Amino acid sequence: MSAAKANALTATWASRSPGAVFSAAAVYPLLALLASVASGRARLELSAVAPQTMRLPVRSALGLWTREGVPLTLDWAARADPRLTGDPLIDRPLLDAWAAAQTGAPVPPLPFTAADPDTVVLAAALAVTADWVIPFTDGVLRPAAGPWAGRRLASLHRRDPDLTALRAVKSPSAVVTLLTVRGTADIDVVLCTAAGAAPPPDVLATAVETFATAPVARKGPGITSALVDAADPAPELVVKIPRFAAAATHDLLRSADVFGLRAAAETALFPGISDEPLRVATAAVSAAAAFTAPGFRATPVTRAPVVPVTLAPPPATARALRVTVRFDEPFGYLAVHRPTGLVLLAGWIDDPEPAR
Missing domain, CATH: 2.30.39.10 (Alpha-1-antitrypsin, domain 1)
Structure with missing residues (x-):
């Protein structure tokens, strides 16, 4: 069951370095999607962490983004998110607006760094209310x-x-x-x-x-x-x-082995995305949570x-x-x-x- 595997990832993450707020559930569907379009060692590592696809039962923002100039397969081009330019001043607001629109709530800014032309960017945000x-x-x-x-x-x-x-x-x-x-x-x-x-x-x-x-x-x-x-x-x-109340953004590549991203962060083959060798250059998840008198909010709240x-x-x-x-x-x-x-x-x- 994918919920059990996602919880196992949460437990592993917690045992390494628990922060004020983190979400393996937001990461898991991205890893499973990436495994489905990878091959070789990258596919084996990703499948070991996320072997099954899973749809989250709450509003979330989950996306695999590619840079302009990366040649895409016809299938991937038909469902891909808008392309990134490589300019942080353009791409960072684009990712933040996308995350807010998908979750219906303000979330911490997703990090973005300029990367090599042939790259894939993983981004995730989660809203729980x-x-x-x-x-x-x-x-x-x-x-x-x-x-x-x-x-x-x-x-x-x-x-x-x-x-x-x-x-x-x-x-x-x-x-x-x-x-x-x-x-x-x-x-x-x-x-x-x-x-x-x-x-x-x-x-x-x-x-x-x-x-x-x-x-x-x-x-x-x-x-x-x-x-x-x-x-x-x-x-x-x-x-x-x-x-x-807590908010945090996590760079998943700092613990690439936990998320099965070791090989994917190097030059790897993702034939489901492109015929060209690619690598995951950025992988991040943002989350926020507040425990208040009326309820639980996964966004910052106005304090009284x-x-x-x-x-x-x-x-x-x-x-x-x-x-x-x-x-x-x-x-x-x-x-x-x-x-x-x-x-x-x-x-x-x-x-x-x-x-x-």
Whole structure:
């Protein structure tokens, strides 16, 4: 299944160098397309990473671009994107406008560098949007310990009756807590954290590999449980999360082996594109994400002032189980397409938004 292979690419990317936001899902269809028009070692390497074609279930911008002057096969010429001139002042705005038009949202600028005449450029951008089924309330989080101790962070709080959203799993180095925040448009966001000095690549890769199978938990990093006086005896899950926004553009050729682009970045044969030897001169993906009170936005959002909110508790008439999970030290996240299990976006947050 292509979703499983795309998630495997996400896990590999996460285990190497997880950034604030990245998307292997946006890259995978391009790699599969490039494999279908390549031959020799380039085809073998690309097919090992992306053996099957896949259509993304969200709006995206995916394109293989060639320079003017590259002779194209009749089939490729019939479906090729507009040709690039090789002048960054012309081509960079062209790529940015194309990405915004395809995704329907502003995205970080795609990098473009002048390259040799006989080249192929891979470009991808992704937009993911979902409203929370249960919205959050803006507030302030003050971690008492850890790397964020003493900081006042813009945070999101909510109460959730579904305790099965909280899970935990053992990674090679630590126990990882996973929280699934359910959204509309078939999108969930899975948050992951581990205590102490657990390596972020290990935590995030573990989340990618286990978010669908990890068991429900009442214990784990950031989790506390207690019986409290309440008006309703039903158990509840209290969630406290720093608000965050992130944007990044990644040069895939810096880790060409991860994406099967080692041979393709050298002079290679792509008979499905041209009879001339070509090489992938630029391969980049841009993504942006924001975790806000009403929902998840894969674009920067307008920020509103944050004020502490105090709620008067209802009169206590019973005892109830209250499970609280706090993400008050660096954590990771995954944006997941619920029906297929495809990880659309992932990232690691180590510097959340301060409270105003």
